[in-house]
Amino acid sequence: MTTKPLGATAPVLSRAETDTPTTPAPQTAPRVTLRGAARTARRRTVPRSVRRAAGPVGLVLLWFVTSAIGVLPESVLASPVDVLRQAVDLTKSGELPSAIAASGRRAATGFLIGATVALALSLLAGLFRLGEDVIDSSMGMFRAIPWVGLIPLFIVWFGIEETPKVALVALGVTYPLYFNIYGGIRSTDAQLVEAARMMGLGGLGLIRYVILPSALPGALVGLRYALSTAWLALVFAEQINADAGLGYLMSNAQQYFRTDIIVLCLAVYALLGLACDFAVRILSRRLLSWRANFEGEA
Numbered sequence: 001m002t003t004k005p006l007g008a009t010a011p012v013l014s015r016a017e018t019d020t021p022t023t024p025a026p027q028t029a030p031r032v033t034l035r036g037a038a039r040t041a042r043r044r045t046v047p048r049s050v051r052r053a054a055g056p057v058g059l060v061l062l063w064f065v066t067s068a069i070g071v072l073p074e075s076v077l078a079s080p081v082d083v084l085r086q087a088v089d090l091t092k093s094g095e096l097p098s099a100i101a102a103s104g105r106r107a108a109t110g111f112l113i114g115a116t117v118a119l120a121l122s123l124l125a126g127l128f129r130l131g132e133d134v135i136d137s138s139m140g141m142f143r144a145i146p147w148v149g150l151i152p153l154f155i156v157w158f159g160i161e162e163t164p165k166v167a168l169v170a171l172g173v174t175y176p177l178y179f180n181i182y183g184g185i186r187s188t189d190a191q192l193v194e195a196a197r198m199m200g201l202g203g204l205g206l207i208r209y210v211i212l213p214s215a216l217p218g219a220l221v222g223l224r225y226a227l228s229t230a231w232l233a234l235v236f237a238e239q240i241n242a243d244a245g246l247g248y249l250m251s252n253a254q255q256y257f258r259t260d261i262i263v264l265c266l267a268v269y270a271l272l273g274l275a276c277d278f279a280v281r282i283l284s285r286r287l288l289s290w291r292a293n294f295e296g297e298a
Contacts (some may be wrong), residue, residue, distance in 0.1 A: 010029035029241035083267065086260045095214065100268060102245040103123045103234055105270075106162070110169025110237075117170070118226075124217070125178075126185030127207065139178055147171045148236050157239060165237035172233035173226040180222025184215030217291070220284045227276040231269050 059079055066072040067079035074082070093101035121139065124131035147168065154164035188211050196210045237248020246265045253261035 008096070010104065024239055044047075074259070075257070078263055082260040083263050087264050090249075090261075096264075096268070098244050098250050099244065100272075103238065103247070104107065104272075106165050106237065106245065107230050107234050109228065110166045110233070111173050113166065114170035114173030114222070115121055115177055115226065116232075118222075119176075119181065122178045122181035126182045127211070136182065139175070143175050143179075147175075147233070151240060154175045160241040165234070169230050169233045172229040176225035176229055177219075177222045180218045181215060184218025184222075185211055188214040215228040217284075217288060220280060220287070224280045227280065228273050231273040231276075237267060242251070244277065264281055265292070 030228070037226065058295040062075075063072070064080045067074070067077070067081075072079075087096065121135050126132070150171065151168065153163070154167055158164040160169060192208065192214070193208055196206050201209065219276075229263075234245075235247065238245045239251065242248040246268055250262050250265045253259075
């Protein structure tokens with residue numbers, strides 16, 4: 001009995017055996033990782049809310065550091081610590097909440113009046129050619145007039161009570177809402193309108209199911225502009241002999257060179273405007289969920 005040694009080589013195949021065709025083993029496709037995809041994956045590790053807050057937080061830190069080292073003197077601009085301390089004191093005394101409530105009532109009243117006027121005018125001008133001929137040219141002319149420059153005329157017309165303040169806010173709200181709603185109506189696809197008519201939609205159905213949904217994105221953009229303009233107009237309006245509100249606090253602080261109170265009131269204006277803008281963003285996401293939007297590159 002012969003045994004095969006442990007280091008023996010495999011038997012040599014003949015040429016015929018080596019020429020026998022064999023099925024090649026399937027090759028798997030090489031796995032490719034795009035640099036852009038990897039970069040995108042790395043970027044997504046940082047939440048967008050953190051990235052959005054990085055700018056304001058960085059500015060506040062820069063403000064704090066320059067105030068602490070004396071580069072920004074208190075006579076020019078109070079430090080964030082002083083502003084925060086003043087916010088706590090005015091909140092405890094009730095002055096700041098009452099001022100915010102008074103300013104909020106003025107802004108809400110002026111916004112409702114301006115939005116109602118803008119909606120009515122934009123529908124008339126956008127849906128009817130006669131309305132466009134009569135209204136749109138006039139609105140374009142009045143828009144060229146600085147609405148802040150109308151304050152003396154409003155004082156002559158309405159006095160120095162609440163009416164000129166509300167009227168100035170309403171005027172500032174009217175223009176951005178009107179032009180955005182009007183532009184949204186007129187940007188409706190004409191072929192879509194013809195298709196709706198061929199399907200039997202009448203005038204009201206056409207407005208409800210075709211024209212108004214097409215104008216909704218523009219209307220929401222106008223709403224964002226109108227809300228920010230309302231608070232901007234209120235800053236000027238409350239300088240007209242106000243006896244309550246954030247503008248009243250600012251006027252008193254100006255007399256005593258209290259930059260901490262002035263900055264606090266401006267910060268409250270900014271936060272109120274930011275809250276309104278955030279609410280419109282959420283509303284836009286809900287109302288325009290049917291619409292695929294470009295959200296920017298990663």
